Amino acid sequence: MSREQFQECIEECLACVKACNHCFNACLGEENVNMMAECIRLDRECADICSYAADAMSRNSPFAQEICSLCAQICEACGNECKKHDHDHCQKCAKACLRCAEVCRKMVT
Amino acid sequence: MSREQFQECIEECLACVKACNHCFNACLGEENVNMMAECIRLDRECADICSYAADAMSRNSPFAQEICSLCAQICEACGNECKKHDHDHCQKCAKACLRCAEVCRKMVT
Amino acid sequence: MSREQFQECIEECLACVKACNHCFNACLGEENVNMMAECIRLDRECADICSYAADAMSRNSPFAQEICSLCAQICEACGNECKKHDHDHCQKCAKACLRCAEVCRKMVT
Amino acid sequence: MSREQFQECIEECLACVKACNHCFNACLGEENVNMMAECIRLDRECADICSYAADAMSRNSPFAQEICSLCAQICEACGNECKKHDHDHCQKCAKACLRCAEVCRKMVT
Numbered sequence: 001m002s003r004e005q006f007q008e009c010i011e012e013c014l015a016c017v018k019a020c021n022h023c024f025n026a027c028l029g030e031e032n033v034n035m036m037a038e039c040i041r042l043d044r045e046c047a048d049i050c051s052y053a054a055d056a057m058s059r060n061s062p063f064a065q066e067i068c069s070l071c072a073q074i075c076e077a078c079g080n081e082c083k084k085h086d087h088d089h090c091q092k093c094a095k096a097c098l099r100c101a102e103v104c105r106k107m108v109t
Numbered sequence: 110m111s112r113e114q115f116q117e118c119i120e121e122c123l124a125c126v127k128a129c130n131h132c133f134n135a136c137l138g139e140e141n142v143n144m145m146a147e148c149i150r151l152d153r154e155c156a157d158i159c160s161y162a163a164d165a166m167s168r169n170s171p172f173a174q175e176i177c178s179l180c181a182q183i184c185e186a187c188g189n190e191c192k193k194h195d196h197d198h199c200q201k202c203a204k205a206c207l208r209c210a211e212v213c214r215k216m217v218t
Numbered sequence: 219m220s221r222e223q224f225q226e227c228i229e230e231c232l233a234c235v236k237a238c239n240h241c242f243n244a245c246l247g248e249e250n251v252n253m254m255a256e257c258i259r260l261d262r263e264c265a266d267i268c269s270y271a272a273d274a275m276s277r278n279s280p281f282a283q284e285i286c287s288l289c290a291q292i293c294e295a296c297g298n299e300c301k302k303h304d305h306d307h308c309q310k311c312a313k314a315c316l317r318c319a320e321v322c323r324k325m326v327t
Numbered sequence: 328m329s330r331e332q333f334q335e336c337i338e339e340c341l342a343c344v345k346a347c348n349h350c351f352n353a354c355l356g357e358e359n360v361n362m363m364a365e366c367i368r369l370d371r372e373c374a375d376i377c378s379y380a381a382d383a384m385s386r387n388s389p390f391a392q393e394i395c396s397l398c399a400q401i402c403e404a405c406g407n408e409c410k411k412h413d414h415d416h417c418q419k420c421a422k423a424c425l426r427c428a429e430v431c432r433k434m435v436t
Binding site for chain 3: 110119123126130131133134156160163167168169197
């Protein structure tokens, strides 16, 4: 795995943390919060794993590949939930999640 | 500050993480999630700082006092929000938060 | 998976965070820090995943099993490193890690 | 506080996480690890608070100012330790820490 791949993956994870946390906060302010419950839950799950993954990669963790594999899975679940909702923050979050999932998956193979 | 005080504060922080996360999850499953939005937000804030504080104290962080001071403030805000709600998980969470705030405050003086 | 199993696993993860962070701190104060470098590195890796796993389980994360599976792997690596060293903090940490690995593995099957 | 200020502070915190974790990893591989013990300890402290601060700011935490105030203090301590060492990773880390401390301090006033 090249150093560039690592850097790209760290950046995608950090972009995903920001998108998920922005979406989390915005969902809690929507008119119908009930409809956003699963989105809120997964935004937190996804922000947490992405933050952990970026942290681990930046310290050159010996478990970077396994962590990225888990991260890809959680990002994909969050992206699939977010893309069901029309809100701009959800659509943007879905894109960040699915892109991050793809980059994380490339770290593993 | 005695070793026993440290241990007690770590345990209260970890109990608070569990209560806040349980409340977070339960709030997302309530009938009226709109009413719980502020509780959901503060449960996450409080779980995060308590987890960070317990982690820092257990590695004997040189910043333990400053972290506990911040933790006390966030726990108090979360406890005050939670106690407004009648749900059993909110009432239990309020108690855990306010107890943790008190123990954290004692670390500082 | 029963609620009791979940509770037990959360407790083992939190005990492991405390043992790893205590060992991390003690290793940095040893006479020969060079010899402890791998232990220091893995103590941090293990404390981080265990803290994340306990947090995730306590909010009933839909990814609890996958997280526990990763946690078991990192705990085992840390336990195997720690048990090479005679220091009391390393031996205690090794026991906490290997016990946590075992309990996490039971969550998965 | 403007949205631009927030964004700048998040970016500085994330840059500081990366610099501290890189330095942590590099210090553990130095010939004389004993001399780097305090640097290793503070790198972890600083990476943890910066990661937490960036996470909190990106979800618009009501405690952003208090968290940034604590972050500034820890960044400053880490920067002051790192700048004592000639290693390139320490010098770069010192710069990232002291810049982050400054930006965090501006969030508070």
